[in-house]
Amino acid sequence: MNYIDFALCYKALGDETRVKIFDMLKSGEKCACKLLDELNCSQPTLSYHMKMLSDCSLITTRKEGKWCYYSVDINILKELSKFILSTSNTKMEKCCEKD
Numbered sequence: 001m002n003y004i005d006f007a008l009c010y011k012a013l014g015d016e017t018r019v020k021i022f023d024m025l026k027s028g029e030k031c032a033c034k035l036l037d038e039l040n041c042s043q044p045t046l047s048y049h050m051k052m053l054s055d056c057s058l059i060t061t062r063k064e065g066k067w068c069y070y071s072v073d074i075n076i077l078k079e080l081s082k083f084i085l086s087t088s089n090t091k092m093e094k095c096c097e098k099d
Helices: 003-012 014-023 032-039 043-055 074-089
Strands: 061-062 069-073
Touching: 003 043, 014 032, 014 043, 014 069, 032 043, 032 069, 032 074, 043 061, 043 069
Parallel strands: none
Antiparallel strands: 061 069
16 A cells, blocks of 8 residues: 555545444445445435445445445555554654754
């Protein structure tokens, strides 16, 4: 992943509804119908949010008949986690301190 990919992922998660969807998917794959029931939103609204999450590869989509099943892409999640955790290993530079 590069900085643009990271930014797209974080941008997608910058919306409360998409964070809720992401949280709902952490327990495993869910059908769009389950997400619609729990979110109490319209199908076009759900599609919009799923496209945002899918475009940055945070989620994967599987079609079965007329329904779509969504799940978290664990590989992307691992990369995001590694990136965030790497910041805890950096040293703070004192660039603005006066002598």
